[in-house]
Amino acid sequence: TRILPHNFNEVIDAQISFLKNKPFKLLPDFLNGGLLDAGQYEDGNGKVRVRARIEITDEKILTVRQLPFGVTTESLIQSVQDAVNKGKFKLSSIDDFTAEKVEIELKATRGMDPEKLLKLLYAFTQCEVSISVNMLLIQSNQPVQLTVSEVLRHNTLGLKDLLKQELLLSLEQARKKWHLRRMEMYFIGEKIYQKLEACDSYEEALEVVKNAVLHIESVLPFPVMQDDIEKLLTLQIKRISRYDLKESQKELDKLKVTISSLNKSLKDITRYTIAYLDKIKEKYGLNYPRRTKIKRFDEIRVQDVAEKQKVGWDRKEGFLGLNVKSANASFFCSAYDKMVVIRKDGSYQVIRVPEKQFIGKNAISVEKLNSETVHNVVYWEGATRVCYAKRFRVEKFILDREYNLFPAKKGAKILHLSQGEGIRLEISFVPTPRIRKSSDIYIFDDLSIKGIQARGNKVSSKSVQSVKVATNIAHPEQESLLLPEKSEN
Incomplete structure (x- = not known):
């Protein structure tokens, strides 16, 4: 059972409204003030988010004036220090001038935007806490779950x-x-x-x-x-x-x-x-004036505000991570991002951002995971060099587990990998004595997006020698390959 305090005047107003058969709504109020988002309060059986009231008093100084419910000055300062120690953000100093009123000064480092630091404090410290509430009471010697309105x-x-x-x-x-x-x-x-x-x-x-x-x-x-x-x-x-x-x-x-x-x-x-x-x-x-300000909070995703760090990829040696110094490719990620590694043989993994990890010398793609990204793949099924194409998203996975985009066979490998739309490929066929066309244009946008484990659609009944991105629009006399599920006369 967890029941939050409410405002004296608002409780009386709600009682009067009830006696007058008028609607009423009660929201928590805390003696120590702060900010309250009661969007999920659910009349005492949901949760609330509470924040410290923080003022940007200078270009570099943020001052905590009021604490969230259930948080002390000591626990808040400790949570800020822990976040700094874990590298979530940097501070020049933390000074506690609390006497009768709360006053904690947080001094930002040079170049740190105070608005961004404010979001980081709400995301990684006790400047914002979520409180689950449950109004479980004893009524007629039996436990019952009631709402704030019912109790009132x-x-x-x-x-x-x-x-x-x-x-x-x-x-x-x-x-x-x-x-x-x-x-x-x-x-x-x-x-x-x-x-x-x-x-x-x-x-x-x-x-x-x-x-x-x-x-x-x-x-x-x-x-x-x-x-x-x-x-x-x-x-x-x-x-x-x-x-x-x-x-x-x-x-x-x-x-x-x-x-x-x-x-x-x-x-x-x-x-x-x-x-x-x-x-x-x-x-x-x-x-008994209301001390806690009711306000809808913007959702702060830790992935969005977390500090970005440089991740290096050494293609030659096959290493990926924050501590890879001899990288010939690099990008910036936060500790909350996940990486998708795709290899030439069609195997792939989803991993956390590593300090330094061997991902294989045959890795051909490393990118931040985005479940909305559409991947385009053309691969040899095996030694016959029959090609299949498919489009998919990386959505469901178990971290660090290795999967295959297609069955592992001798000669099976990826010929083309890209993301997005508007991809046109030039398919070159293995030369044979009676072949009429040595190449054709394949349009990925005509292919539907399927599950990642789907086999895909056969590109051609002919064996494929190579695949490359088409740079010029096909000539009128050149016919595009049609997918099996479509036909044109």
């Missing part, structure tokens, strides 16, 4: 019932008080106490008072009980002698007003509950 409705109805019970209790007390004060007024005003002088016993005194008070029982809210009579008999002479009839009447009138007001509140308990909540908000609301 339940508690609001509970408050409404509690206030009703409180009103009923106050009404009972007010009516009893009016009951006793009215009997006292009659007892003293009619001088019933003087009749007690002729009584010889306590029991007789009780009977005298009871018979006298029964004359006003019809206007009393409760029946006259033994306890009521005994309370009258215990009135002190001092109180009787100082009794003020007018003041007593005023007290009775006030009690009547109170009773009327209580009855009115009980008739419309919903309105009374709303008024009660309004009073609480008015009294305490200013002490």
Whole structure:
């Protein structure tokens, strides 16, 4: 179970909205402030992303003013230091000036764009954290999963019932008080106490008072009980002698007003509950402003903001990696990129960016993995030199496992490898005595994209000697090879 705190005023506003049958929505609020993306909050059973509030105070200085929920200054600084140690980004210094308020200064290195550094902090440190929430509660001795809205409705109805019970209790007390004060007024005003002088016993005194008070029982809210009579008999002479009839009447009138007001509140308990909540908000609301700013965060992909490093490929020796110095080909990658290695014999692998790894001297292509990239391949099936062509994307794989683009046979190898569209190839056939055309044009765009393990389409029934990219548009009399699934007359 993990339940996040909410804002005092917003909870009361939501309760009032519920009592008025209006829609409401509650989002978390944290005492330490920060930024909140509640796009996946799902009413208390999803997750939220929280960020530190960071100001760019100088060209090189970023200052952390507020922390994300659940993060301390110590843990945030440690996460920044860990990211620096792992090479995620560089900083000149980290200074903590936190006293009453959070103030952590992060000084960028020369040439570092502060906006980029801000994204790096959110991507690699506790300046941004994701919090999963789960409102699992005990209800009727059973675990149940509820939403924030359901809990608020339940508690609001509970408050409404509690206030009703409180009103009923106050009404009972007010009516009893009016009951006793009215009997006292009659007892003293009619001088019933003087009749007690002729009584010889306590029991007789009780009977005298009871018979006298029964004359006003019809206007009393409760029946006259033994306890009521005994309370009258215990009135002190001092109180009787100082009794003020007018003041007593005023007290009775006030009690009547109170009773009327209580009855009115009980008739419309919903309105009374709303008024009660309004009073609480008015009294305490200013002490609880919203501290966390609600904001939709741009998705920061670590692959996009991670520092790019130079990866070298030594084609001659067959090594690839960050530490390959004698490279005759190089490109820039982050630690989160993956590399696709394709070899002449049709084998291929998807690997992480290595420090230094032997990928084979027969590797013909190394590139960053992009599942959208379309690869074009023409290969010899075997010693017969019959060629097949196929188009595919590298989408599903297990890292470091070696796969084959086509069955491994003697003589099978890749003749052409390219990416994208608009590729036209000139296919040269093995010379034979009766051959009419020694070459033809093959258009890759006419070939459909299939799975990477598909065999592909046969380029020609003739044996192919070589393949090269066509530089000129074919002559009108030159016919393009048609794919098996298409035909033209």
